[in-house]
Amino acid sequence: MKIDDDVRIRLKEKFEEFIKSKRMRQTPERFAILDKALDQHVHFDIDELYRDIEKEYRVCRATVYNTVELLCECNILRKHYLNENQAAYELADDRHLHLICMSCGSVREVRDEKFNQYFEQLKFKQFKPTFVSTNIYGICSQCSRKNHKDLN
């Protein structure tokens, strides 16, 4: 995610306060997982994060699941469901659309200010929105080219 140091510090403090406010414990595992989560690509899954953490710490998968769940409650991360296999996580304040290739499964991010404005003004009866996950399914250029070749 190429996070600035000051953002990283701010998020660590935010997590710390969240943990304190819930009367939970500040374990080294929790902060290690936050730190590595901030090193990931725009979106990542539990397995990618786990394999990265594993290099440096001795932490088990279940703990990664638990902590990432906490980071979502704390509004640092957000959980998206882009495709079949597994949940994808992203930094909460990085808003974008997802272009998802139905052929190869690749995901590309597209930022669009008009889209953000549209959602800012949306209001619903009887529903308090927290965040939006917009997933556009189609075919990426690489697969499109490949399909044309395959037809020859």
Added chain:
Amino acid sequence: MKIDDDVRIRLKEKFEEFIKSKRMRQTPERFAILDKALDQHVHFDIDELYRDIEKEYRVCRATVYNTVELLCECNILRKHYLNENQAAYELADDRHLHLICMSCGSVREVRDEKFNQYFEQLKFKQFKPTFVSTNIYGICSQCSRKNHKDLN
């Protein structure tokens, strides 16, 4: 879905043509599954569909998975990923946003013409979109009320 009879017939013909064009076989299972899929709620999962089919036909789950996949390729159904557990399917031409409660998992549909217009005019470099799945996560009014009570 409360489908009109003429729409039902048109979709059956569409599926029939799709099957023929692919040189596949017109099995009774395939048409039974299409028929029952059109009886479901706005969105449904494989298990709901299977349990409904099971009442009337002897069809196995794997066949339901296979056929629903075909119906997606044929552009009659669309596959959405609203939450953890399983894929949700919807009629392809019924466009709406999903309001998903992060507390109870309920899903509500909201139709918005402005949203459709926004997406009509969207264009991407190197990506051919097929459809959009817009998922708004938040808290529904029922859970909101419940939480307030729990705090007392």
Added chain:
DNA sequence: GTAATTGCAAACGCTTTGCAGCGCC
């Protein structure tokens, strides 16, 4: 007739759970 499709059952992969032991408060 024959190859696609089906039912069945087992396998797969992501996620959750139960539990004994560790370590934060």
Added chain:
DNA sequence: GGCGCTGCAAAGCGTTTGCAATTAC
């Protein structure tokens, strides 16, 4: 010191796969 949290291993659950039997063409 107590109990929340961890690692570990097993279980859970939606989905896919392999295979023999069936059936559409």
